[in-house]
Amino acid sequence: MSVLGVAMSLLDGKALSKKILASLALQVENFKNQYGRVPGLTVILVGEDPASAVYVRSKHKSCEKIGMKSEVLRFSDQITEDQLIEKIASLNQDAKVDGILVQLPLPEHIDTESVLAQVRYEKDVDGFHPFNSGRLLRGQDAMVPCTPLGVMELLAAHQIAVDGKDAVVIGKSNIVGKPMAALLMNAGATVSVCHSKTKDLATYCRHADLIVSAAGRPNLLTEDMVKDGAVVIDVGINRLDSGILVGDVQFDEVSKKCSWITPVPGGVGPMTIAMLLKNTLKAAQQFESLPKP
Ligand code: NAP
Numbered sequence: 025m026s027v028l029g030v031a032m033s034l035l036d037g038k039a040l041s042k043k044i045l046a047s048l049a050l051q052v053e054n055f056k057n058q059y060g061r062v063p064g065l066t067v068i069l070v071g072e073d074p075a076s077a078v079y080v081r082s083k084h085k086s087c088e089k090i091g092m093k094s095e096v097l098r099f100s101d102q103i104t105e106d107q108l109i110e111k112i113a114s115l116n117q118d119a120k121v122d123g124i125l126v127q128l129p130l131p132e133h134i135d136t137e138s139v140l141a142q143v144r145y146e147k148d149v150d151g152f153h154p155f156n157s158g159r160l161l162r163g164q165d166a167m168v169p170c171t172p173l174g175v176m177e178l179l180a181a182h183q184i185a186v187d188g189k190d191a192v193v194i195g196k197s198n199i200v201g202k203p204m205a206a207l208l209m210n211a212g213a214t215v216s217v218c219h220s221k222t223k224d225l226a227t228y229c230r231h232a233d234l235i236v237s238a239a240g241r242p243n244l245l246t247e248d249m250v251k252d253g254a255v256v257i258d259v260g261i262n263r264l265d266s267g268i269l270v271g272d273v274q275f276d277e278v279s280k281k282c283s284w285i286t287p288v289p290g291g292v293g294p295m296t297i298a299m300l301l302k303n304t305l306k307a308a309q310q311f312e313s314l315p316k317p
Contacts, residue, residue, distance in 0.1 A: 035286045041294035049090040063308035064093035065123040071101035076127050086297050101131045109142045116144040123149035123304035149303040163210045172204035174295025187212035192228050194218045195238035237272040247277035255284045
């Protein structure tokens, strides 16, 4: 219970994502009946990064669970940028591939931005192509990056209004912070974007009705930085030396002051995968709605 007597509630991304996956499974079935094929996601995995391998396996399993086709193309970390771009070009032309995801990070000799810009924007289910970033910023329909999209779904599913609220986003990456800020701004929030060079993070946070932390720093957001009754979304995933997974938020203390808070794990993480599958289905539906020769 917060000081103002507001009971804290958990934003349970695991439970919500299960519901979303069940609904997507039905939509995939309908798609199959209508078009005689299932939507397909192709994931490109370069190198042997263990965390990336775990993420890719989990995406693959979720696709299979809802009846979507999933293919993982594995390449050695010796692949050149040109070879990778050539592969993407062939997937761009393949009508059976609705979504293309390049698992990050890529090896250092490859320019990530150049590679991401090669993915056909209609198949860019991660929403990282500059065309999609631009459309999102302009408030137009776009493929939206999965993590911030998942945050918006969590808020909407719990009827947490964003319109007119003061929001702080901690982190300004292209993957989370910037698209998160754009989505909140498009939804009517007044958004401050903080980062490692922000002079006084605590002052921004203390005024916020809604805080989204995506810094990747354990214990960054402490109880004294949070206004009573605030909504706190913890995007951070940090593995401590002990092996325990934590977010950016000092959960035990901060949760006493919040109206709503996401746990880590079980908050934003499962929503991210659900949104990837949602984007893939959207790409497939948009492809089928195009006039055929
Ligand atoms: P990133 O590219 O490393 O960006 C981190 C951002 O946080 C940067 O903008 C950085 O500022 C800012 N930052 C770092 N330390 C800070 C501090 N002490 N105070 C204020 N800002 C600080 O990371 P990312 O890819 O956006 O991911 C962020 C976190 O979310 C990571 O923990 C990642 O694992 C997690 N994540 C989770 C999911 C999920 O599904 N739950 C998905 C994606 C990412 P500068 O720009 O000034 O350096």
